[in-house]
Amino acid sequence: MPVSATNSKVIYDALKGCGIRLMSALPETWLVHLIRLADEDAEMILVRLAKEEEGVGISAGAHFAGVKSAMLMQNHGFLAAVNGIVSFGQLYKIPLLMLISYRGTFGERDAWQTQGGNVTEPLLRALSVPYLFLDAPQSVAKRVQQAQTLAESSLQPVALLLTRDLMWEE
Secondary structure, three states: OOEOHHHHHHHHHHHHHOOEEEEEEOOOHHHHHHHHHHHHOOOOEEEEOOOOOHHHHHHHHHHHOOOEEEEEEEHHHHHHOHHHHHHHHHOOOOOOEEEEEOOOOOOOOOHHHHHHHHHHHHHHHHOOOOEEEEOOHHHHHHHHHHHHHHHHHHOOOEEEEEOHHHHEOO
8 A cells, every 4th residue: 555654653643742642533545554553552542433524523522521632534524524613613612633635636646536635725725724734754743733732722623734745655
């Protein structure tokens, strides 16, 4: 599988380093190693979702219980979760750290991914959700920490877009 296990571990370690102890996710190719790492870690709670919007409620519950969380999803999952992000996350000021596999951009080989790639950034901007790209292993820890800090201090959703350059090995 050409998904980078090494860079996935870098991301996972950065999440743990900033205190994340709960992750929610659906199976997704680029997230497979992150999900496996969370599943195998006795210090991490992995919540497997039926649909991405459920992750908003899981993260809200974690926040109210004093547990830092992250939502793992593909950009099509982000599109599917918009209602929960806006009507619950933003309205009730829930710090949502979203790691979104940024499919459908330059280099994408799967036609069904391209439309999601075309609208991910415009939709994040339209929703006023701050976002950064995770595109190189050397900047991952700093950007994850910055995103988590902003989500917590501003009590709002924040997105990290996982790029092909970081996640894919050819």
